[in-house]
Amino acid sequence: xxxxxxxxxxxxxxxxxxxxxxxxxxxxxxxxxxxxxxxxxxxxxxxxxxxxxxxxxxxxxxxxxxxxxxxxxxxxxxxxxxxxxxxxxxxxxxxxxxxxxxxxxxxxxxxxxxxxxxxxxxxxxxxxxxxxxxxxxxxxxxxxxxxxxxxxxxxxxxxxxxxxxxxxxxxxxxxxxxxxxxxxxxxxxxxxxxxxxxxxxxxxxxxxxxxxxxxxxxxxxxxxxxxxxxxxxxxxxxxxxxxxxxxxxxxxxxxxxxxxxxxxxxxxxxxxxxxxxxxxxxxxxxxxxxxxxxxxxxxxxxxxxxxxxxxxxxxxxxxxxxxxxxxxxxxxxxxxxxxxxxxxxxxxxx
Amino acid sequence: xxxxxxxxxxxxxxxxxxxxxxxxxxxxxxxxxxxxxxxxxxxxxxxxxxxxxxxxxxxxxxxxxxxxxxxxxxxxxxxxxxxxxxxxxxxxxxxxxxxxxxxxxxxxxxxxxxxxxxxxxxxxxxxxxxxxxxxxxxxxxxxxxxxxxxxxxxxxxxxxxxxxxxxxxxxxxxxxxxxxxxxxxxxxxxxxxxxxxxxxxxxxxxxxxxxxxxxxxxxxxxxxxxxxxxxxxxxxxxxxxxxxxxxxxxxxxxxxxxxxxxxxxxxxxxxxxxxxxxxxxxxxxxxxxxxxxxxxxxxxxxxxxxxxxxxxxxxxxxxxxxxxxxxxxxxxxxxxxxxxxxxxxxxxxx
DNA sequence: TCCCCAATAGAAAGCGCTTGCTACGCATGG
DNA sequence: CCATGCGTAGCAAGCGCTTTCTATTGGGGA
Numbered sequence: 001x002x003x004x005x006x007x008x009x010x011x012x013x014x015x016x017x018x019x020x021x022x023x024x025x026x027x028x029x030x031x032x033x034x035x036x037x038x039x040x041x042x043x044x045x046x047x048x049x050x051x052x053x054x055x056x057x058x059x060x061x062x063x064x065x066x067x068x069x070x071x072x073x074x075x076x077x078x079x080x081x082x083x084x085x086x087x088x089x090x091x092x093x094x095x096x097x098x099x100x101x102x103x104x105x106x107x108x109x110x111x112x113x114x115x116x117x118x119x120x121x122x123x124x125x126x127x128x129x130x131x132x133x134x135x136x137x138x139x140x141x142x143x144x145x146x147x148x149x150x151x152x153x154x155x156x157x158x159x160x161x162x163x164x165x166x167x168x169x170x171x172x173x174x175x176x177x178x179x180x181x182x183x184x185x186x187x188x189x190x191x192x193x194x195x196x197x198x199x200x201x202x203x204x205x206x207x208x209x210x211x212x213x214x215x216x217x218x219x220x221x222x223x224x225x226x227x228x229x230x231x232x233x234x235x236x237x238x239x240x241x242x243x244x245x246x247x248x249x250x251x252x253x254x255x256x257x258x259x260x261x262x263x264x265x266x267x268x269x270x271x272x273x274x275x276x277x278x279x280x281x282x283x284x285x286x287x288x289x290x291x292x293x294x295x296x297x298x299x300x301x302x303x304x305x306x307x308x309x310x311x312x313x314x315x316x317x318x319x320x321x322x323x324x325x326x327x328x329x330x331x332x333x334x335x336x337x338x339x340x341x342x343x344x345x346x347x348x349x350x
Numbered sequence: 351x352x353x354x355x356x357x358x359x360x361x362x363x364x365x366x367x368x369x370x371x372x373x374x375x376x377x378x379x380x381x382x383x384x385x386x387x388x389x390x391x392x393x394x395x396x397x398x399x400x401x402x403x404x405x406x407x408x409x410x411x412x413x414x415x416x417x418x419x420x421x422x423x424x425x426x427x428x429x430x431x432x433x434x435x436x437x438x439x440x441x442x443x444x445x446x447x448x449x450x451x452x453x454x455x456x457x458x459x460x461x462x463x464x465x466x467x468x469x470x471x472x473x474x475x476x477x478x479x480x481x482x483x484x485x486x487x488x489x490x491x492x493x494x495x496x497x498x499x500x501x502x503x504x505x506x507x508x509x510x511x512x513x514x515x516x517x518x519x520x521x522x523x524x525x526x527x528x529x530x531x532x533x534x535x536x537x538x539x540x541x542x543x544x545x546x547x548x549x550x551x552x553x554x555x556x557x558x559x560x561x562x563x564x565x566x567x568x569x570x571x572x573x574x575x576x577x578x579x580x581x582x583x584x585x586x587x588x589x590x591x592x593x594x595x596x597x598x599x600x601x602x603x604x605x606x607x608x609x610x611x612x613x614x615x616x617x618x619x620x621x622x623x624x625x626x627x628x629x630x631x632x633x634x635x636x637x638x639x640x641x642x643x644x645x646x647x648x649x650x651x652x653x654x655x656x657x658x659x660x661x662x663x664x665x666x667x668x669x670x671x672x673x674x675x676x677x678x679x680x681x682x683x684x685x686x687x688x689x690x691x692x693x694x695x696x697x698x699x700x
Numbered sequence: 701t702c703c704c705c706a707a708t709a710g711a712a713a714g715c716g717c718t719t720g721c722t723a724c725g726c727a728t729g730g
Numbered sequence: 731c732c733a734t735g736c737g738t739a740g741c742a743a744g745c746g747c748t749t750t751c752t753a754t755t756g757g758g759g760a
Contacts, residue, residue, distance in 0.1 A: 002502065004715095004716060004717085005716065005717060005718095006716080006717095014739075014740085015739065015740045015741075016716090016717075016718090016740090017717095017718080017719075017739075017740060017741080017742095018738085018739060018740075020717065020718060020719085021718090021719090021739090024718080027719090027738090028737065028738065029738075029739085030737085030738065030739090033738080033739080045498075047466060047469050047470050048470050048716090048717085049405070049470070049472070049715085049716050049717070050401070050404075050410075050467075050470040050471040050472065051400070051401040051402070051403075051404035051405040051410060051471070051472060051715085051716085051717090052401070052405045052715070052716035052717040052718090052745090053401075053716080053717055053718075054400075054401035054717090054745095055399070055401040055402045055405050055715090055716080055717070055718090055745050055746065055747085056716075056717040056718040056719080056744080056745055057717080057718055057719090057745085058718090058745070060400075060401060061467075062450075069430065070420065070426045070429050070430045070433070070451065071423055071426040071427045071429075071430040072423075072426070073421055073422075073423060073426070076420045076421040076422070076423070076426045077421045079420050079421075079451070080419065080420045080421040080453055083420070083453045084453070096463060096467055098450055098452065098464075098467050098471070099450070099451065099452070099453070100412075100448055100449070100450045100451070101420065101429070101449065101450070101451035102448065102449070103430055103433045103434070103449070113446060114448075116397060117400075117411075117446055117448050118448075119397050120397050120398050120399065120400040121400040121401070121448070122399070122400065122401060148395075152352065238643070238647070267644070267647045270647065271646075271647060274649075293588070294617070294644040294647075296621075297588070297617045297620065297621060297644075297648065298647065298649075299624075299648075299649035354745095354746060354747085355746065355747060356746080356747095364709075364710085365709065365710045365711075366710090366746090366747075366748095367709075367710060367711080367712095367747095367748080367749075368708090368709060368710075370747065370748060370749085371709090371748090371749095374748080377708090377749090378707065378708065379708075379709085380707085380708065380709090383708080383709080398746090398747085399745085399746050399747070401745085401746085401747095402715090402745065402746035402747045402748090403746080403747055403748075404715095404747090405715050405716065405717085405745090405746080405747070405748090406714080406715055406746075406747040406748040406749080407715085407747080407748055407749090408715070408748090
């Protein structure tokens with residue numbers, strides 16, 4: 001029914017071995033023979049059987065990319081970058097690799113499930129994006145899985161996630177969330193803000209904690225008291241920003257600035273302020289994090305910390321494909337850049 | 351080195367066949383035996399070899415999702431929806447399926463390459479999103495590929511793309527782009543607009559053509575002359591909206607409304623208008639298409655046509671998994687909903 | 701009591717490919 | 731003129747799993 005290597009071999013009057021070698025191009029085959037084989041492939045419309053090939057060769061062309069949420073451009077951009085780098089020469093059988101983008105929803109269980117699935121597929125490499133869950137049990141489970149993946153021959157790269165203790169051979173490209181958070185709040189304090197609300201991400205995530213720590217570091221450095229009532233946690237979505245802003249306004253009407261966990265949350269914060277009739281930045285300044293594409297189109301444009309998501313993803317992809325050297329020690333820090341725009345300004349209130 | 355089925359079998363004191371049956375759960379195995387096998391699996395930390403399994407069973411757990419651009423939420427949302435539906439019970443070996451999100455960049459060549467790769471992997475199903483290229487050669491090539499995929503046992507579902515002539519068995523969930531475009535421009539005409547600029551997407555794409563046709567239909571219906579100088583083509587990005595708006599303003603300063611090919615383009619249009627000191631909607635109304643999450647946060651909020659991307663993707667996923675019946679004739683039209691918001695209003699100009 | 705069938709486990713034949721090793725030429729050098 | 735060696739091609743042994751067919755039970759109806 002389906003055309004197999006043997007059919008092609010028969011048609012080209014060579015052995016299956018020769019056909020395989022022509023297709024993989026890693027063994028000398030006389031030009032005339034190759035020609036004949038290629039013609040037969042074409043005439044029969046032959047398509048290699050991936051599973052059979054992977055089984056025999058004990059490797060596959062699959063590259064896994066774990067993301068928390070594909071629908072979120074934060075992850076979409078990284079995934080797109082990884083993907084753009086993993087395709088190309090160097091692969092077996094056609095040189096094309098396939099990216100498997102796996103949506104974990106941020107759940108460690110699903111993360112684990114997908115890692116097992118990738119291990120099952122003998123993935124050539126795995127890129128894990130997004131912050132880690134801060135739970136010893138989960139961290140150990142995932143770290144162990146990553147280690148075993150590495151041992152089984154998959155290259156493991158963490159992108160935007162701190163190094164995993166249990167997977168020492170995994171390369172980590174870590175975002176400097178703490179430093180970015182620090183600079184953002186430094187900027188606000190520099191403008192004169194003293195009462196600053198902070199809408200953090202979900203608890204128990206490294207990203208959330210690091211950004212918040214940067215914020216607190218800035219407050220401490222400037223001698224501004226850190227009122228715990230001004231820090232709220234919530235998911236990384238617009239709604240959370242909206243609700244939290246309303247709550248902050250209730251708790252501290254004298255607030256002059258709101259720092260959001262990321263740009264999406266910041267957009268929600270802006271909407272809440274507008275609905276309350278407050279002007280940005282005259283009444284309240286707003287700052288985000290990530291600098292996603294839409295942030296510049298907010299009105300006023302959002303002050304934020306730009307994370308080079310595409311560049312980081314591309315680098316992760318290259319490292320995963322061994323086309324770029326690993327950073328020394330397997331760890332590199334990716335810094336963000338403060339983008340000062342219209343949404344932050346000097347506080348008008350006394 | 352790596353643990354195999356045979357190792358598990360040895361440890362559980364059963365035959366490999368039994369282990370396989372326990373894992374696949376499609377053959378009666380006594381509870382005690384199953385128990386013993388499962389324990390051995392656990393103790394040995396066994397992970398099934400996917401390629402071997404796929405080879406022997408002649409099917410795989412992979413589901414391909416083709417998108418033009420993962421970084422674009424339009425596709426991200428659909429991909430995420432498809433993914434959420436393909437996972438779950440009914441699958442072999444653990445019941446987990448893997449979504450392979452493939453970034454085609456809108457190029458028919460890459461589309462073809464990925465389809466071949468999926469065929470190679472014996473994908474269980476393939477969901478193709480996004481508009482088709484209107485080129486007879488490419489359409490035939492892709493249609494033929496889809497047909498062969500179908501013949502090889504993969505279920506093929508088109509999501510947001512018109513039916514492919516060459517792949518009659520592919521299910522198609524088509525967006526009513528023409529109707530949406532029609533309603534959008536009807537709305538503007540109803541407000542009193544007569545000079546309406548249209549920033550279309552790239553030429554030769556069904557999506558572009560259909561939306562534009564809807565616009566023209568509305569103009570014709572209202573007896574408004576269709577000035578070809580007011581229609582510009584460009585990619586589906588912000589930049590295109592920005593540049594095209596400037597150009598439209600140059601060509602027709604008396605313009606009172608701009609319809610953009612999608613929300614991202616509309617955001618660019620808004621930015622251009624703001625930079626020109628024009629107010630929205632008093633000087634110029636702006637409308638988008640898709641209703642992506644950020645559209646409501648534009649200032650003023652964007653009038654647009656909401657496409658139920660998540661619902662459509664989810665449905666495509668279910669159909670791909672044969673968990674939902676195919677629409678009659680294999681074709682269903684998904685309608686958009688006009689969302690009237692602040693970015694459109696009665697024209698102020700005479 | 702005996703036979704037959706349902707329930708369960710095993711043996712073994714592949715699935716389609718890769719690859720180490722072997723075999724065959726033919727040109728070259730001693 | 732024969733030994734040497736390089737350049738190609740073929741043989742055949744798996745890779746690890748699934749699944750058909752067969753074997754072995756134990757139990758219930760006749």
